[in-house]
Every structure is written in C-alpha cells, then in structure tokens.
Amino acid sequence: MPGLRRTKPDLADVFAAPLVQFLAIARHENLTHAAAELGVAQSSLSRALVRWERQLGVPLTSRVGRSVRLTRHGRSLQHALQRCSEGLERASTDVAENLDTDGGVVALGFLNNLGSRMVPEILRAYRGSHSDVKITLHQGGSEFLIDALREGTIDLCLTSPAPNSPEFATAQVGTEPLVLVVPPEHPLATRGQVALAEVASDNFLALPRGYGLRAMTEQLCALAGFTPHIVFESTDAATLRGLAAAGFGVCILAAAPDATDSIEIPIGIPPASRPIVLTWSTARTESRATASLRHYILDHLR
Incomplete structure (x- = not known):
C-alpha cells in the first residue's frame, strides 16, 4: 500500500509515549538530558512527571541538585516498564516483517x-x-x-x-471423499460401495472429540440409524488405519489411495465427503x- 513506511516501526512511540519518557528520565536521572534525547521541552517532561506521581499516588523521583534520583517506587516502575519496552521491541520487529511489501x-x-x-x-x-x-x-x-x-x-x-x-x-x-476402512478379511472387503448401516454392529475406531472427522463420523452414523460403538480413539489417522487393517475395528477416514494394508470402501449411503x-x-x-x-x-x- 502506498505511503506505508518500509522501516521498522517503533511501537513504543506509537502506543506508549509515557513509557518512553519515563525510561529516558530513569536512564539519565536528569530531566535536561532526558528532554534533549526525546526532543521535547524540559518543562513538559517535568509536568508529565508530576502528573504521573499524582495519578499513581507515590513519589517516583527525588531532587538532588539538578538531577533526579529514582525512589524505590520509581525503580520498581522502571523495571516493569523495561519489560514492557522489550515486549514492544519484539512486536516492532514482527510488525516490520509484515510491513515489507515483498516479505x-x-x-x-x-x-x-x-x-x-x-x-x-x-x-x-x-x-x-x-x-x-x-x-x-x-x-x-x-x-x-x-x-x-x-x-x-x-x-x-x-x-x-x-x-x-x-x-x-x-x-x-476442495472436497475429500470419506471411506470406510476395514481389514482385508472383513465380509464387506470386496464390495465396491457400502451402506453405513451394514456395519452398525461393528466396533469403531475414531479420532477424539474436537476433530471435525469425529463429528462427521457420528453424524453419518446417526443418518444411518445407529450410534457407533467406539472402542479406541487416536489423534493419528495412520494409527487408526493400521488398527483397522489388524481387525481391531472399522473407521471412517479421508480416502488415502496409497494405503496398502487396509481396505477402503466408498460409502454410498449416506453419501460421505467433507469440504x-x-x-x-x-x-x-x-x-x-x-x-x-x-x-x-x-x-x-x-
């Protein structure tokens, strides 16, 4: 987008001017030097310091001649704001990467x-x-x-x-066809298509709840008129496929044409696929x- 800066943005300048100002005071312990670094009038920095102390209800600095010294409250605030500043620095780097048109x-x-x-x-x-x-x-x-x-x-x-x-x-x-995975010796293994109601009495293997395919398995079985008897859950589809090949149960998975140990049967009733x-x-x-x-x-x- 035209007009966006290509250099690293300073999120502290954008979102937390008081943070930058206080850390400059803490670093120099001198309002004149801090104001010079920030490019602001010393009087505005002095007024800001008074305002922060009023808002917080504690003294942040004490005067020592022309210098200031942080109180224990000021030192505690410095440490906390320094951590915030480091977080903003990391965020600035992240934002800069995404401001680059090409990267x-x-x-x-x-x-x-x-x-x-x-x-x-x-x-x-x-x-x-x-x-x-x-x-x-x-x-x-x-x-x-x-x-x-x-x-x-x-x-x-x-x-x-x-x-x-x-x-x-x-x-x-895209769309993925869903198939019934069975062992080679299953009575339906040679079928070109299956109605899901035909395996209503089989043990089922499935992904845990929270996986879309688990919800679809339950929905398809409900449409076929039964609740699947799930005997084992795994987050790994390859594990489910291997256990199905070993005869431990049947399962509904996305089609995997390169699978060799198990048999995949297209589900005709109800039609089974997922977007x-x-x-x-x-x-x-x-x-x-x-x-x-x-x-x-x-x-x-x-």
Missing part, C-alpha cells in the same frame, strides 16, 4: 491428513515465487485450528468443516504476506 511472516494451520500432499504442494509452488515470505506451520484438529485462528496464533487455516461464526471468513478449496475450507479471521487486519498466501491458495486450489 513477511504467515502462520498457516492445517488438518493432520493434509500434511502429506495438499499442504506440501501449496508450499512448494508458493515459495517458488515468494521465497522471501516466511511461513510457519501448525498442524492439528479442527477445534485446535479454529481456537488458534481466534487467538491470533495462526493467520490462515485449511480445515473442515467450516466454522459457523461471523468472526471468520471461509472459502471452499476442505480455507478460513481466516475477519476481526483482524490482514498483513500483505497473509493476503498474498490466501489469494495464492484460493487461485491454486480452486
């Missing part, structure tokens, strides 16, 4: 199973033309991703299902880097 940092979250193919393909192609954008990755279930997006830990996420909240915007970028949605917050201002990756994912996948 920046983006935190991308994604569902566990998307890490084997979809996300690597996106990153490989995107980084080929945006090598100066740093991307940090976060992997987990749908509930974890939405919480992280809400808290600002991540900027974008690829998840399912789409969150139903006005604080998020979404765009569908993959790119999700971002509408409550925060989007950085250039985040907008760049978001537009790229939408163009690349759709």
Whole structure:
C-alpha cells in the first residue's frame, strides 16, 4: 500500500509515549538530558512527571541538585516498564516483517491428513515465487485450528468443516471423499460401495472429540440409524488405519489411495465427503504476506 513506511516501526512511540519518557528520565536521572534525547521541552517532561506521581499516588523521583534520583517506587516502575519496552521491541520487529511489501511472516494451520500432499504442494509452488515470505506451520484438529485462528496464533487455516461464526471468513478449496476402512478379511472387503448401516454392529475406531472427522463420523452414523460403538480413539489417522487393517475395528477416514494394508470402501449411503475450507479471521487486519498466501491458495486450489 502506498505511503506505508518500509522501516521498522517503533511501537513504543506509537502506543506508549509515557513509557518512553519515563525510561529516558530513569536512564539519565536528569530531566535536561532526558528532554534533549526525546526532543521535547524540559518543562513538559517535568509536568508529565508530576502528573504521573499524582495519578499513581507515590513519589517516583527525588531532587538532588539538578538531577533526579529514582525512589524505590520509581525503580520498581522502571523495571516493569523495561519489560514492557522489550515486549514492544519484539512486536516492532514482527510488525516490520509484515510491513515489507515483498516479505513477511504467515502462520498457516492445517488438518493432520493434509500434511502429506495438499499442504506440501501449496508450499512448494508458493515459495517458488515468494521465497522471501516466511511461513510457519501448525498442524492439528479442527477445534485446535479454529481456537488458534481466534487467538491470533495462526493467520490462515485449511480445515473442515467450516466454522459457523461471523468472526471468520471461509472459502471452499476442495472436497475429500470419506471411506470406510476395514481389514482385508472383513465380509464387506470386496464390495465396491457400502451402506453405513451394514456395519452398525461393528466396533469403531475414531479420532477424539474436537476433530471435525469425529463429528462427521457420528453424524453419518446417526443418518444411518445407529450410534457407533467406539472402542479406541487416536489423534493419528495412520494409527487408526493400521488398527483397522489388524481387525481391531472399522473407521471412517479421508480416502488415502496409497494405503496398502487396509481396505477402503466408498460409502454410498449416506453419501460421505467433507469440504476442505480455507478460513481466516475477519476481526483482524490482514498483513500483505497473509493476503498474498490466501489469494495464492484460493487461485491454486480452486
């Protein structure tokens, strides 16, 4: 955007002028020198010091000739404000990275199973033309991703299902078929399609609650007229697939054509698939880097 500064912003100057002023007084213990450093009139700095002491109800300095000395209250405040200043310095660095038109940092979250193919393909192609954008990755279930997006830990996420909240915007970028995973010796193993009601009496393996696929498993089984008897939960789809191959139970997972030990049967009744949605917050201002990756994912996948 034209007019935005390309250099590192000083968030302390923007958001906390009294913090900067008091730390200058504490550093010099001399109002004249502190005022000279800050480029302000000594009288305004002296008035500010009096105002802070009135507001806090404690003396922050004592006069010693032309100098000032911090009281124990002033020294305690100095230490606390120094920590604040260091935090603002780190924040200034983060903001500076995202003010750069060509660079920046983006935190991308994604569902566990998307890490084997979809996300690597996106990153490989995107980084080929945006090598100066740093991307940090976060992997987990749908509930974890939405919480992280809400808290600002991540900027974008690829998840399912789409969150139903006005604080998020979404765009569908793909659809994943869901399949019933069974062992090779299962009576349905040779079928080209299955009605989910046919496994109503089977033991089920599933992801824990908080994962979108767990909710979809329960919803599909409810549509088929039964509640699944879940005998084991795991956050790792490969573990569920392996246990299904060993005959420990059946499970509903996203299709994985390269799986060899287990049998995947398309679910015909009820139809089973899940949308993959790119999700971002509408409550925060989007950085250039985040907008760049978001537009790229939408163009690349759709």
